[in-house]
Amino acid sequence: MEILTSIIRLDYTLMIVALGSALLGIVSGALGTYAVLRQQSLLGDGISHAALPGIAIAFLITGSKTPLILILGAAIAGWIGTLFILSIVKLTRIKYDTALGLILSTFFGFGLVLHTLIQKSGNANQAGLDTFLFGQAASMLERDVVTMGILGGIAILVMVLFWKEFKLLIFDVGFATSIGLPIRALDILLTSLLVIAIVLGLQTVGAILMSALLVAPAAAARQWTNRLSLMVLLGALFGATAGVGGTIISSTASRIPTGPTIVLCATTVLLLSIAFAPNRGLLWNRFRNQRNKRNLKLLRNKPSNTMAPPARSTLSQSVRMPAGQEEKSV
């Protein structure tokens, strides 16, 4: 009830931050779906860390802290980092995870050096650059939200326009090539969308934690559905929920940082999904295994069935399951 009244009495700053976080959650939740399905979840981490020196360089060159300029710098650096990772894998015998770890830490280290140099230079304008490490949602302004809305909107639009091409690229790249889809171009486009989603979150959630907001909502969404379109929608919904939830929770007490709270909210959604989702959830599996055992009459009236109470609560949802399960084994 207290939370409810505080929502009603939202002050303007909080509303801006909540709106921005919701937008960020929608964009990263939707695009994170593709990263998760391509098994490139860690690439997001690579991009967000690699983006850090870009912010410093953009500031050094322009001397401006306009979000759009810093975001552009971050995006370019994130992109170059990704390009390095993919090129290393392609041109050398170094494996993907090694290349990722290498570029991630090198770019991040370089970014830290640049930020320290800027801080020591005594430039009065430099304050606040280091917020890109952990994010500082409270510093979000209306113009930041507008920037987020426009860039995120473009990313989502591109995602919708090339829906079937991206789907085929992720599901079956060999077949996609054989029918003449420009795989390289689509790959670059898709990676660019990921870069956009990530740099949008640098100011709010920060370089270190941003990949969680990309991965957690999407992984949670996968638990609930077997349809790509629904997975993208749920990813966006979960992302937005985490964004708004994190903002409100952190606003109820001082000194709770918003970005990490958003990430914790996203992880909570993920944990709940892993535990309770039908078909893929842990509880569901447990219940299904036991029912299978019963059906196979392997359970000989032993009263050792201690998991019965939680299983019973999911009984009503399970009505549709038997048909699907049994047909599978046909």
Add this chain to the structure above:
Amino acid sequence: MQASALKAIEVTDLTVAYEEKPVLWDIDLDVPPGVLLAIVGPNGAGKTTLMKAMLGLVRPAAGRVLIYDKPYKVQRRLVGYVPQRESVDWDFPTDVLDVVMMGRYGTLGWIRRPGKRERSLAMQALEKVGMAAYATRQISQLSGGQQQRVFLARALIQDATIYLMDEPFQGVDATTERAIVTLLQELRVTGKTVVVVHHDLQTVEDYFDWVMLLNIRRIASGPVTEAFTSENLRLTYGGRIALMKSSA
């Protein structure tokens, strides 16, 4: 032989190398239209690579592949492709009908979504492979044989002239194998050319009318009755297989 006849697929001097090691060496192969051709050879012989080279999926170090006298790039509408079943993640969130409709993406063009027409074509193709009842099934719930049939249906709605299939019999049960063979023979009867990467020597003579024996180099190719000899098999696999064949 058939020098003046039109060739469905013509491979000339094809060499493919991965990191300097040749996987295909100086391959020549002419596939006349309307044959059912098996590419056989031991593991690592380059069968899949040859098929991928035909599809422009791997870049050859030398040589070329022509589809009806023109490069694959301009002829891809004529070619339907069935990749290896294991090459995709079957836990991808989609259903059978959606996967089959992917066969129309090449002709649909950009941005346009599959509609009623694609849906009905996909249903017809599923009917042909005996999977119509599974149209709305999640692909993660399919057995290996069912996955293979879905991939075949996807190639069927490409409405191609030439079909390239990479190990369609891999890990399928006897019923599915028979169903696939029937389908391949139906395709040939309607004048299609079908090239299949195959590894079961026992069934080559029953299923196919042409064969290519491959082990990095082309050992032999031609009608099964001419090319599928004990001598050629020995050259392809070494001694033991030839014995099996002569005693069979």
